Amino acid sequence: xxxxxxxxxxxxxxxxxxxxxxxxxxxxxxxxxxxxxxxxxxxxxxxxxxxxxxxxxxxxxxxxxxxxxxxxxxxxxxxxxxxxxxxxxxxxxxxxxxxxxxxxxxxxxxxxxxxxxxxxxxxxxxxxxxxxxxxxxxxxxxxxxxxxxxxxxxxxxxxxxxxxxxxxxxxxxxxxxxxxxxxxxxxxxxxxxxxxxxxxxxxxxxxxxxxxxxxxxxxxxxxxxxxxxxxxxxxxxxxxxxxxxxxxx
Numbered sequence: 375x376x377x378x379x380x381x382x383x384x385x386x387x388x389x390x391x392x393x394x395x396x397x398x399x400x401x402x403x404x405x406x407x408x409x410x411x412x413x414x415x416x417x418x419x420x421x422x423x424x425x426x427x428x429x430x431x432x433x434x435x436x437x438x439x440x441x442x443x444x445x446x447x448x449x450x451x452x453x454x455x456x457x458x459x460x461x462x463x464x465x466x467x468x469x470x471x472x473x474x475x476x477x478x479x480x481x482x483x484x485x486x487x488x489x490x491x492x493x494x495x496x497x498x499x500x501x502x503x504x505x506x507x508x509x510x511x512x513x514x515x516x517x518x519x520x521x522x523x524x525x526x527x528x529x530x531x532x533x534x535x536x537x538x539x540x541x542x543x544x545x546x547x548x549x550x551x552x553x554x555x556x557x558x559x560x561x562x563x564x565x566x567x568x569x570x571x572x573x574x575x576x577x578x579x580x581x582x583x584x585x586x587x588x589x590x591x592x593x594x595x596x597x598x599x600x601x602x603x604x605x606x607x608x609x610x611x612x613x614x615x616x617x618x619x620x621x622x623x
Contacts, residue, residue, distance in 0.1 A: 412464075412483035414511040416449055416456035423560070426462025429573065430469050430478055437573045438471035439478045440540075441564040445489055447509045448548075448556040449523050458509055460487060476566050486510055489557070493566040495537065500566050502532040505549065507557050525551025533564065535579050540565035543581035 423444030430439040445460035460480065469477040469490075476493040492504035508524035527549060535541040540563055547559040565575055580588075 412486045414447075414458045414482065414486045414509055416451075416458050416511045416514055418454070418456060420446070420457045421459060423459040423558070424462055425561070426460070426465060428462075428465070428467050428478065428480060430467065430471060430476070432471040436571070437569045439469065439476055439493065439564075439566045440569060440573065440575065441478060441491070441562075443559050443562045443564070445480070446558040446560070447487065447507070447523075448558060449509065449511070450554050451514055451521075451523075452518070454514075456511075456514060458487065458511060460489065471567075495567050498537055499534050500537055501530075501534040503530060504528045505530070505532065505551065505557070507551050507555065509555070523552070523555045525555045527551055533562070533581075535565070538568045539577045539579045540575040541581065542575075542578040543584055545581065545583035545587065547581075547583075 423446045425442060425444045427440070427442045429437060432438040447458040447460070449456040449458070460482070464482055465480045466483075468479045468481070474495045478491045478493070479488065480490070481488040487509040488507065490504075490506045491502050493500055494503040504527065506524070506526040508522055510520070510522040513520060532549075533541045533543075533547075542561075542563045544561045547562055549557045549559070551557055562581075563575060563578070568576070570576060
């Protein structure tokens, strides 16, 4: 042992806070170090989901599916409601396109959450005939066990749209896929099978919820104006009749 090593050894003995460390680059990291596994974290309060744009091309390289939407998972657990928003920056897009059917799959890392949309083309329209969703979050409490919440909608005709047009809805679309899981899509714009070559959306087809929000206030306003006009005309008519009665006297 050299004089320098002997001095360091004595220093370590005298001062408990000092530890000797080998200057050896071949030392391996601890064997218990593991790669971080992504797990969604459920939140007790709701937040606006970030909007992502997801595209899929057919085997010939032409755009066949495009969807722009915010996706929120709503979980019912322990008599409480929990929320998780899909992060577009971490989503992996996959799927396939054929002549009459297509699938758009969105998945988070390590299958932490996923959403799959199955499109069907029928004559002059297309729609979503199947929707599956699942989320495998961290437990909501210390004693809670790991759990995957999943569900599906099947044999449906969701968001039916004319071929060559895009379905557009700014209102919330809340879908109950199981007793424990709901999926909220807001806003939502999508088109499948027949898209412009530049990858943009075709002519927009407005959803009923947006149509009602836009038209109902106009109808109510017109009705109120009509009622006020009727009341005013009735008042003037009665007033004129009374004046004619006074003139005769």
